[in-house]
Amino acid sequence: MTIAASATELRAALKEQREATGKPPTKQVFADFHIHTRFSRDSILPEERFIRIAVERGLTHVAVTNHNNVEGAIAVRDKVAELGLTDKLTVILGEEVSTADGEVVGIFLTKTIPRGLSAKETADEIHRQGGLVSIPHPFDPLRGSHIKEGPLRNLAEVGKIDMVEVFNCRVTLQRHNVEAAEFAHRYGIPGIAASDSHSSFEVAMAFNALPAFDTADELKAVLPQNDWHASRSSVFIHATTRWAVWKNLFDAWRGKRTATGPILGPQAPEEVRREPVQRPTRSELPSKEPETDDDREGERPMTGPLTGPTDDEREEVILDDQVSLRDRVLNVRTIGSLLFGVLLLVLLFNVVFGGDFDWGTVVRLVGQADLGLLALAFLAYYVTFPLRGFRWRYVLRRSGVSIPFRDATEILFLSWFVNCLVPAKLGDLYRAYLLRGNFAASISRTVGTVFIERIADIIIIATLALSAGYWSFRGRSRPDIDALFIVGSVVAIGLIVLVLGLRLFGARIGRWLPARIGELWDRFHEGSTGVLTTRSAPIVLGLTVAIWMLEGARLYFVIRALDLPEVGLGISASVFVALAAALLTAIPLTPAGFGFVEAGIIGVLSIYGVVREPAAAVALVDRGLTIGTVIILGGILYAVSTRVRRAHGGRPAHSTG
Numbered sequence: 001m002t003i004a005a006s007a008t009e010l011r012a013a014l015k016e017q018r019e020a021t022g023k024p025p026t027k028q029v030f031a032d033f034h035i036h037t038r039f040s041r042d043s044i045l046p047e048e049r050f051i052r053i054a055v056e057r058g059l060t061h062v063a064v065t066n067h068n069n070v071e072g073a074i075a076v077r078d079k080v081a082e083l084g085l086t087d088k089l090t091v092i093l094g095e096e097v098s099t100a101d102g103e104v105v106g107i108f109l110t111k112t113i114p115r116g117l118s119a120k121e122t123a124d125e126i127h128r129q130g131g132l133v134s135i136p137h138p139f140d141p142l143r144g145s146h147i148k149e150g151p152l153r154n155l156a157e158v159g160k161i162d163m164v165e166v167f168n169c170r171v172t173l174q175r176h177n178v179e180a181a182e183f184a185h186r187y188g189i190p191g192i193a194a195s196d197s198h199s200s201f202e203v204a205m206a207f208n209a210l211p212a213f214d215t216a217d218e219l220k221a222v223l224p225q226n227d228w229h230a231s232r233s234s235v236f237i238h239a240t241t242r243w244a245v246w247k248n249l250f251d252a253w254r255g256k257r258t259a260t261g262p263i264l265g266p267q268a269p270e271e272v273r274r275e276p277v278q279r280p281t282r283s284e285l286p287s288k289e290p291e292t293d294d295d296r297e298g299e300r301p302m303t304g305p306l307t308g309p310t311d312d313e314r315e316e317v318i319l320d321d322q323v324s325l326r327d328r329v330l331n332v333r334t335i336g337s338l339l340f341g342v343l344l345l346v347l348l349f350n351v352v353f354g355g356d357f358d359w360g361t362v363v364r365l366v367g368q369a370d371l372g373l374l375a376l377a378f379l380a381y382y383v384t385f386p387l388r389g390f391r392w393r394y395v396l397r398r399s400g401v402s403i404p405f406r407d408a409t410e411i412l413f414l415s416w417f418v419n420c421l422v423p424a425k426l427g428d429l430y431r432a433y434l435l436r437g438n439f440a441a442s443i444s445r446t447v448g449t450v451f452i453e454r455i456a457d458i459i460i461i462a463t464l465a466l467s468a469g470y471w472s473f474r475g476r477s478r479p480d481i482d483a484l485f486i487v488g489s490v491v492a493i494g495l496i497v498l499v500l501g502l503r504l505f506g507a508r509i510g511r512w513l514p515a516r517i518g519e520l521w522d523r524f525h526e527g528s529t530g531v532l533t534t535r536s537a538p539i540v541l542g543l544t545v546a547i548w549m550l551e552g553a554r555l556y557f558v559i560r561a562l563d564l565p566e567v568g569l570g571i572s573a574s575v576f577v578a579l580a581a582a583l584l585t586a587i588p589l590t591p592a593g594f595g596f597v598e599a600g601i602i603g604v605l606s607i608y609g610v611v612r613e614p615a616a617a618v619a620l621v622d623r624g625l626t627i628g629t630v631i632i633l634g635g636i637l638y639a640v641s642t643r644v645r646r647a648h649g650g651r652p653a654h655s656t657g
Contacts, residue, residue, distance in 0.1 A: 039072025417634025437647025
């Protein structure tokens with residue numbers, strides 16, 4: 001065994017040693033048993049580049065061990081065959097599995113082993129597939145994903161470990177590699193060196209010189225003769241994996257299928273135990289080849305569990321005429337709801353305000369608005385949509401459905417567009433319809449994700465509105481406002497109790513319902529409160545806070561843009577007004593709360609002493625900037641969206657729901 005002075009020297013020695021022994025087939029092979037490619041979320045190393053570098057640097061055998069999937073290894077194996085390099089490089093199918101006790105590597109696998117099993121169960125499954133168990137970086141405390149010492153000892157004592165990484169190039173402190181070597185020696189387990197490479201310049205930083213082998217049993221037999229060589233990576237090497245994570249997220253935002261899901265990255269055992277035992281879904285894995293826009297047009301993305309939707313999920317139906325915009329917009333109910341909203345505004349301006357309301361003042365105020373500040377308001381509002389799309393995608397993924405970030409944002413924006421045109425929150429149903437039509441997702445599970453979004457919104461709106469209102473009204477004696485705060489507090493606390501109750505006991509409710517309804521409830525629960533854990537809830541709530549703070553900033557910029565000296569509202573008051581009005585959008589009687597929201601904005605502004613005309617100007621500009629632009633931009637998107645066409649016409653008849 002050798003620790004080379006540098007990676008350059010190591011690679012040179014490897015190449016010389018391989019050339020001295022001849023090209024494969026040869027009696028000696030040079031292997032690396034721990035390699036990541038772009039099928040891990042912390043790597044962007046493509047197959048062809050990895051293969052060419054591995055061959056150039058003298059490796060003959062590589063075990064590709066991406067996080068929680070063997071599909072990445074299969075992609076490398078297939079690319080080697082495509083390039084005609086099977087005589088130079090042998091690819092072993094492997095996987096670095098996130099077990100409930102820490103990471104375990106399996107090589108010579110035939111299929112993906114699900115994340116979340118115990119270390120013992122994972123080792124048993126590796127051996128059942130005819131593979132070998134390797135323990136990666138077992139004593140590296142700087143990586144929270146490493147296997148815990150108790151389960152590690154238990155595996156060693158019952159003889160379930162076939163090899164231990166006694167030298168991992170990415171281990172920061174050499175003494176932790178020494179601990180691994182001492183552990184392997186104590187239990188009589190063969191040791192190996194592993195590059196644990198995630199990038200091109202790490203390839204072949206470690207290799208194991210072994211007698212030739214073809215099978216797992218042959219490798220196990222020759223491991224005691226291993227002569228390994230390795231060079232330590234730079235202490236800054238982990239920065240490359242952080243870069244890879246962000247690069248993959250950015251590419252996913254651009255619409256590419258990259259490895260972005262947490263299941264494709266290292267996870268601490270504590271996190272793994274909070275998640276269900278599962279394999280990554282097909283759409284969580286990268287596409288086999290770099291994706292172009294033309295590829296996305298011609299291919300229907302796959303999602304959900306690897307087995308696809310269940311028969312019960314296929315039976316869930318939303319008929320086309322239920323979500324037909326043409327039929328709904330021209331529907332008597334929609335027209336009646338719009339007339340009802342108009343009637344509310346007529347009553348407000350002509351009855352409540354009286355006949356002396358000055359529309360000329362409103363027009364003048366709107367006409368002199370500062371376009372720069374209105375642009376900031378527009379930007380603040382539209383930044384919320386990517387955040388909403390990211391939040392929804394996160395909730396969907398935790399319920400077992402993974403879709404690209406761009407598609408999640410597009411579908412969500414289209415549902416917003418529909419909500420602005422028709423009453424009864426049809427846009428929420430349309431969101432489920434589009435997701436079903438494009439990704440074969442369960443309707444009831446999708447509705448559950450929308451439900452948890454709504455609950456999170458109301459809880460955060462109530463909390464932020466109460467905080468902003470308390471701050472802006474501090475020191476004032478307003479019994480009416482105090483009563484409003486009490487009601488808001490009761491609502492927020494009640495919703496929190498409801499969510500906790502459904503999270504803790506919701507899974508049991510389905511047992512008491514009729515079979516068919518119980519199945520629907522179970523999927524609804526999986527998509528709503530079932531996705532909440534101590535890890536996911538703060539993420540959902542944090543995103544929700546960011547969304548609604550931007551909504552408050554939007555109204556603040558609108559007020560500033562109108563340059564109303566008598567409207568001396570700060571950011572806290574603007575947040576309070578915006579969030580109080582946002583609650584009224586939930587009223588399903590009119591599209592987007594038309595009539596109710598405008599009256600609400602004017603009414604809340606009057607609490608701050610804002611007179612009628614400036615309040616009306618703020619309400620009209622704000623609603624035009626939000627609802628008006630959503631109708632225009634959403635209409636354009638609706639006309640050109642492939643997601644809409646695919647949902648309405650590109651599906652098998654049995655999947656129309």
